[in-house]
Amino acid sequence: MAFQHSFHGRTSAAVRVTDNPKIIAPVNEGLDVSYLPLNDKAAVEAELKKGDVSSVIIEGIQGVGGIQVPTDDFLQELRSLCTKYQAVLIIDEIQSGYGRSGKFFAHQYAGIRPDMITVAKGIANGFPMGAVLISPIFKPIYGMLGTTFGGNHLACAAAIAVLDIMHDEGLVANAEKVGSYLLEELHKLPGIKEIRGRGLMIGIEFEEPIKEIRSKLLFEQKVFTGVAGTNTIRLLPPLCLSMEEAAEFISRFRKVLGVNE
Known part of the structure; x- marks a missing residue:
């Protein structure tokens, strides 16, 4: 099933x-x-x-x-x-x-x-x-x-290093904190059909296709986003994303949507 x-x-x-x-x-x-x-x-x-x-x-x-x-x-x-x-x-x-x-x-x-x-x-x-x-x-x-x-030795060494870094830099907690901020700020924006997700795995669904929005984000604001279907932007930033970087994304996203700061 x-x-x-x-x-x-x-x-x-x-x-x-x-x-x-x-x-x-x-x-x-x-x-x-x-x-x-x-x-x-x-x-x-x-x-x-x-x-x-x-x-x-x-x-x-x-x-x-x-x-x-x-x-x-x-x-x-x-x-x-x-x-x-x-x-x-x-x-x-x-x-x-x-x-x-x-x-x-x-x-x-x-x-x-x-x-x-x-x-x-x-x-x-x-x-x-x-x-x-x-x-x-x-x-x-x-x-x-x-x-x-x-069990490739190099791959296993990389995987162990990832766990060490995640632990030492508190990346799971950071994903929860920064993700909560993004979700809160995204919910304030008009014209969005639905916002879904947890942590730094976020979907922003619009009523209309998002091709133009993603294009403006990329070429005008230098922000690369993912996509799901034709109407949903997919956000999957690195777990080390800072609050300042998240705020910068929201600012640039607002510009693309034509929303005043």
Whole structure:
């Protein structure tokens, strides 16, 4: 089971649980996946009751899907239902993890413990690395997993350095503090349909396409932003973003929107 507007990857089973038929090749279509609405508890239980669901995968916060945040009570209910119906709960924290949300993992806001957690991206600060955290309820057998380049020494050194820097510089707390400021200031701006997110993972949705706004931000204000769909700006700044830099962004964003200081 996966969720509508999800993104989990571009290969093998990861692409199959991604809600985008355009990137699913015939070779990946063998896996039977149900895509359910995010935050719909009744739909989840109805699907799990069928008794044929092996696992449920969900992003801590949907990134490509437009910074859609699963509610805390939904994640808590999801954990309970997965336990009840013996389905493995997998949380994809590749984009929302490693401090991005203002906690080390986004699902920690809900106070739950998943069975598996996927991590990558920020894990080694841009150096290619990914990992899966697996609950001890799954007993490993020697030789069951292997990969030619797994555990690369340079990648592991980079990943350890990232954890040291995050701890020493208080980057998770900084993401929460600066992110809260950005969310507060963004809510003051007119003409925005909805603002979503946590920490330094923020979506700004407009009623109309944002191509012109992003273009002005880039070429006139020298601010690079991400995008989700056609109407949502995606903010994913570095976790070391300062309050002064965040204030500067708000000032430049106001200029693009034509809002007086």
